[in-house]
């Protein structure tokens with residue numbers, strides 16, 4: 001059965017362009033319910049931990065630098081088939097390949113500065129949600 005939870009972060013490029021409200025609005029308009037929400041700035045260690053699966057990629061150091069360059073807005077979102085549904089809403093990792101009307105097509109500027117993160121599996125959604133939020137912060 002597909003899970004009903006996904007995890008997202010609005011990344012520093014988008015918070016820096018004052019797009020947080022517009023992006024959250026697109027998310028709720030698409031039928032997601034916000035179950036947890038916070039604005040925070042990642043430390044180097046926190047960003048490295050979150051993206052540990054990419055630690056051998058050539059873009060890892062730049063990604064950590066970017067993700068610590070300003071605040072992020074993290075959220076847990078609920079909707080039926082949340083992971084797949086949210087990935088359709090945000091579009092392809094590289095905005096050049098993202099479908100019209102998706103968040104990344106509208107607001108991302110490059111494959112790195114791509115405005116939002118979305119979990120890629122139910123398992124990672126749970127791991128990422130727990131990385132950012134305690135049980136007391138989840139509703």
Ligand code: CMP
Nearest residue numbers: 054059063093111112113114116117118
């Ligand atoms: P995200 O969905 O958060 O997951 C990993 C992130 O690494 C991705 O979004 C991009 O921000 C970044 N990323 C993925 N591929 C590349 C790439 N080829 N070059 C630079 N950054 C990348």
